[in-house]
Amino acid sequence: MNTTKQVQHKQTVLITGAAGGIGYELASIFAAHNYNLVLVDRIGLKLKEIAIKFQAEFGNSVTTIVKDLSIPSSPQEIFAELQAANIHVDVLVNNAGFGIYGLFNETDLTSELEMLQLNVVCLTHLTKLFLKDMVKEGYGKILNVSSAAAFQPGPLMAVYFATKAYILSFSEAIANELEGTGVTVTVLCPGSTESAFHERTGMADSKLLKGKRMMDAATVAKIGYAALMKGQTIVIPGLINQILAKSVSFTPRKLVTKIVRNMQEDN
Template sequence: MILAKSGAAEELFNQVKGRQLDYLVNNAGVGLYGKFTETDMQTEMDMLYLNINSLTHLTKLVVKEMTARGKGRILNVASTAAFQPGPLMAVYYASKAYVLSFSEAIENELIGTGVTVSTLCPGPTRTDFSNRANLQKSKLFDGGTMASRDVAKAGYEGFRKGKSIIIPGTQNKLLAKSIRFMPRKIVTSVVRRMQNEK
């Protein structure tokens, strides 16, 4: 099943319909590196569908059942990219900003229902993501990466505690928090330098 295609989220939901769903983890997502004027349009449209549409659709389908029962936990995977614009990965960063904003908003709406929504915002992580996103030329992953196991553990622990935003790793936490105090143009320039080719 390809979640980047229309109707895939409902098809997946229908496969598990009738079972009690206590947890939903929206972890599927892809990126794409390169100048916006040069990247492939269809790849970006598929990315937006997967990172935004399918995540939203699955959440909508599952949260209705959870609220009816008064119990459930949802974990949406965003990224530290959600906290700032991302030159050379403009569409990906914007899609993760959506995930964070959407998750925080519905978390607030669900207060008192017995359903929690958490957002996991990892930084660069050792997975196949960088190869799939064509990040081999970018300096982004040169500053160090976290093991996927450590990210998953931090996400799981925060999720079980019902934390709103989970940012694994001290360096990632500092980055996400410091950005709030910097002018946006400076933030964008810093991210561009981090993303530039080696």
């Protein structure tokens, strides 16, 4: 763990997957709003560069923790490190995640188990660890990054879509449980977003993405931050994504699945 000069009397946000994409853009927004930062990612060099940049621009305290969150012990290690450093987390952003593209019977099991650990188990574990103190203090905010994929099954990305459905359901449930505690939970469900995510999954040439204009990560982050500050439970960036998410409930499930399969296939 590396911490720049500690700045007192500011709230602190912990963001996972902070080295790029939506995570980085959220970190930038929080830094601009005078938060101290705890940035977690497995790309240590990039985190160091970000810490130096934000410290110079905003004067925030920036703590970087290099962790592979697909390793089961990582959430507890992060929590213990912050407790030892006497860093209290006021806002938790569970952003880290990845996807795998392909037929389920052909995709790599080890990679999918790592995805489940990161997208589902790590998010749940971190939420459990930091939520207890938030409730005790009577204040806190949690932002869980799901996806528009959460609203329907996803052939060719079956496990990924299922993980995002879990995040949506889990977030809605605990948001309800926390009413009146001073702690709010927001789940961000963006559609396809400009980032390295699609290249890593191998679906950049799918009908869903090829030649399509996607929302940029900075816009998604701005919408997510605003919803978090307002205490909204679910936020879906983009009118089309909102319409599609709502239309799923009025369409036969089998037809929805066929439509998603068609969109996910390569051109």
